[in-house]
Amino acid sequence: MKQCLRCSSVNIRRSHTRNLSERILKLFFRKYYRCIDCDWRGIIKTKASFTRCYAKEYIFLQIIAVIIIIIIIYLIISFLCK
Secondary structure, eight states: OOOOTTTTSOOOEEEOOHHHHHHHHHHHTOOOEEETTTTTEOOOOHHHHHHHTSSSSHHHHHHHHHHHHHHHHHHHHHHHOO
16 A cells, blocks of 8 residues: 555555656656645655566567667767768
8 A cells, every 4th residue: 555655644646747857757667646635746666566667568668768769869969960
């Protein structure tokens, strides 16, 4: 059971991502939560989320993200060298 790190309440929900960096971290299994009682917001690490990291679909998403980053870097470098 997930608990708030500030007030130890179990009344927490998933929080929406706020910016691009949080969206990228979300791809790498950093899920943000918000406490309904004290309005705390942050990452809660649980054993279940660690186990999920090795599921095939999540590893596939990580590989796709790395490939896209490599392609973007290659395109930038090839554009700057012209």
